[in-house]
Amino acid sequence: MTTTELTQTSAEVSLSAPVPAADALADSIRAAGLKVTAPRLAVLQALADAPHSTADRLFTAVRADLPGTSLQAVYGVLAAFTAAGLTRRIEPAGSAALFERRVGDNHHHIVCTRCGTVRDVECAVGEAPCLMPDDAAGFAVQAAEVTYWGLCPACQVELATTLT
Amino acid sequence: MTTTELTQTSAEVSLSAPVPAADALADSIRAAGLKVTAPRLAVLQALADAPHSTADRLFTAVRADLPGTSLQAVYGVLAAFTAAGLTRRIEPAGSAALFERRVGDNHHHIVCTRCGTVRDVECAVGEAPCLMPDDAAGFAVQAAEVTYWGLCPACQVELATTLT
DNA sequence: CCCTTATTTTGAGTAATTCAAAACAACGGC
């Protein structure tokens, strides 16, 4: 009944406990009230390996394991995950939508103005909205999203080298 | 040689001073090192009338005065303006790019999660970057962009009415 | 094991934006 043929490198879990890593993913999908499917597992795994990925990037990663998967399936999986709160979707200006598993902790992002690399930045306040405008013009503020822009370490080095 | 036929409602400026409104726009375009053209004047005027407009919205507004104008011209004008620092381009998630004339004062925006309306929000600090992350992961931070999300006054009223 | 319902595939369509070549117009100099 076990579906995996992967050679287990570490201690074999005998009795009732199933293979941990893969099932942790399955559990979180189930916990979100969604059916567990191969594309969903693959997308979630790919997202664990490469956070801040575009749908297209995840599609490429998923194809390695699951060649039959369609790009639309990846979009569908991501839409379902995001609606269920399993993933978060961010959309930095000039970029396609990016997805990440870190969710519910109201962290922010820093984007490289040169290469587009994205890193997480901790939110000092922690709770959303972490910032309140002085004058919200009558809006009922629900969230504050902060995007930092700057040069990533690699691009700083490259620029310094080029400018010499 | 005066190009305007608009009736002047307030005090007429006699001597050397030129017609203020129209020429103020032309001057700012010239000051940015760009040639003054009809499409550019029209776009800048439309942007003064309706800040936070999409290219398409500006295109519609410009067409009223200048029927021959193409959408690509509007995109071109906006690209030139933005490169020259005459306008700023913002891109809230889920929206097409929006443009505004307010520039260089590092203010922020609040977007209605229901209808998409955008309002300016003053930045308490004023200078960019107005916020520094605790741990910038080695990035050289250039700017911090804050987007608030919430319900605009009109949508609050509509929701309250509907829910009754 | 079957049935219901959610999910994925297949195929097509759309919105926003960009690219490129040719026609045109601003504006500094003559």
Add this chain to the structure above:
DNA sequence: GCCGTTGTTTTGAATTACTCAAAATAAGGG
């Protein structure tokens, strides 16, 4: 005041990211 250079706009097409819909398929409760 006209002219040529150079920047701008038009015209026409392509591209990217994403969404929609119908038919095929598979998950998981009973």
